[in-house]
Amino acid sequence: MADGSTIGIDLGGTQLRVAAIDAAGRILDRRAAPVDRAGGVRAVIGQMEALIAAVRRPDTAVVGIGVPGAFDPGRGLVLDIPALAGWTAIPLAAEIEVRTGLPAVLENDAKVAALGEWRFGAGRGIADFAYLTISTGIGGAFVVGNRLVRGYRGLAGEVGHTRITDRSATCSCGHEGCWEAVASGTALARAARTAVERHPASQLAASAAGAPATGEIVTRAAREGCPVALSLLGEEAAWLAAGLVNVQHAFAPERVVLGGGVSNALDLMLGDIRAAMRRRLLPGHEVPDIAASRLRDDAGLLGAAVRAQEWLHETERSPVA
Ligand SMILES: [Zn+2]
Structure with missing residues (x-):
């Protein structure tokens, strides 16, 4: 299961990009949309849900999201995104899990880009x-x-x-x-x-x-x-x-x-x-x-998928709480 496909999400101030990625870093399918800034947080989470549905595969196991701001990784909580209004204390990982049935993990946007370049670039x-x-x-x-x-x-x-x-x-x-x-x-x-x-x-x-x-x-x-x-x-x-x-x-x-x-x-x-x-x-x-x-613009997408894969392996290795 851990070697199934993964969804990487690159949430930017203007563009939202979502891709299904296999364990070798190949992009299987991708979608992008301008961030619905006027619609606010609910609209953007709805966009994520729709784009995940468009790219997900039968073996998709997990979603990784690059966040351009402060977040609490343990609780999957976005604390603040300076470039987007209203993103304060948003339980993004839980929202994605409820809407898609897939677990989601958050990581800093620069760190996911680094992971993408390090693993595949x-x-x-x-x-x-x-x-x-x-x-x-x-x-x-x-x-x-x-x-x-x-x-x-x-x-x-x-x-x-x-x-x-x-x-x-x-x-x-x-x-x-x-x-x-x-x-x-x-x-x-x-x-x-x-x-x-x-x-x-x-x-x-x-x-x-x-x-x-x-x-x-x-x-x-x-x-x-x-x-x-x-x-x-x-x-x-x-x-x-x-x-x-x-x-x-x-x-x-x-x-x-x-x-x-x-x-x-x-x-x-x-x-x-x-x-x-x-x-x-x-x-x-x-x-x-x-x-x-x-990898240019794909670094964040691929790195979000790398982080999600890592997290899945960590979770599988840890004793059940
Ligand atoms: Zn400064």
């Missing part, structure tokens, strides 16, 4: 592995000695909120100076908007075409050789390296995999990142492999 076979998503914010998860690090109440990995500077814009957490506040896609977009105002004749400004500049527009302009965009990516690389040096000293991954929109520009920044890290690492230590996510 760019982190495969690496005992000491870091996954970082650089998008609206910065999320992270660490595998140390072949074990995902969760820490007390699951907080381990929230490196986006480690303090890295004295001055920054206010972070999503309400404080200043976080890594996320200076190196996320949001921070890059903010710097890009300022650069467009200062350099209205630049290729970057032309690419933005009057709309607010984004990290994607910076990357495109940089590939066209725009010096303003290249300079923005130089600053982004410096901030990424500053945080990655801290990550290296704390967890010492052999390989670091970067996901999220900003990782699309990794090839343009990698030389600067590596050089800056080399200057700051303790003598005698090497810069790790740094690679872009291989």
Whole structure:
């Protein structure tokens, strides 16, 4: 039974993605829908139920759900999802079980993405592995000695909120100076908007075409050789390296995999990142492999399924309560 298919769910702020996945990590069937934000919690749980029904197989044994917020894994309770209104103290695992008859397990969204990359993607076979998503914010998860690090109440990995500077814009957490506040896609977009105002004749400004500049527009302009965009990516690389040096000293991954929109520009920044890290690492230590996510948007789906499989094995091994 434990080797039957598993359902992975990636609940994002805008997209809900559901897939049936076999034990080898093959996606057997998948569905996606825009999150019914206006409909609220009940509507979104109804969407999950419908998408599970659409993809489930006769041998489906368990559902894994990546949660972009705080949760209580023991009680299957979503405590808070900052990106979605109303998700406070929601017994999501129990709701899914009642509606589908399948047990459900919750896990942090960055941790499931890390599990997906570690088991089936760019982190495969690496005992000491870091996954970082650089998008609206910065999320992270660490595998140390072949074990995902969760820490007390699951907080381990929230490196986006480690303090890295004295001055920054206010972070999503309400404080200043976080890594996320200076190196996320949001921070890059903010710097890009300022650069467009200062350099209205630049290729970057032309690419933005009057709309607010984004990290994607910076990357495109940089590939066209725009010096303003290249300079923005130089600053982004410096901030990424500053945080990655801290990550290296704390967890010492052999390989670091970067996901999220900003990782699309990794090839343009990698030389600067590596050089800056080399200057700051303790003598005698090497810069790790740094690679872009291989599974991209599927990392969370596959990882949620990996977590669900693991949980099923743990439950089967434990003595009956
Ligand atoms: Zn913060």
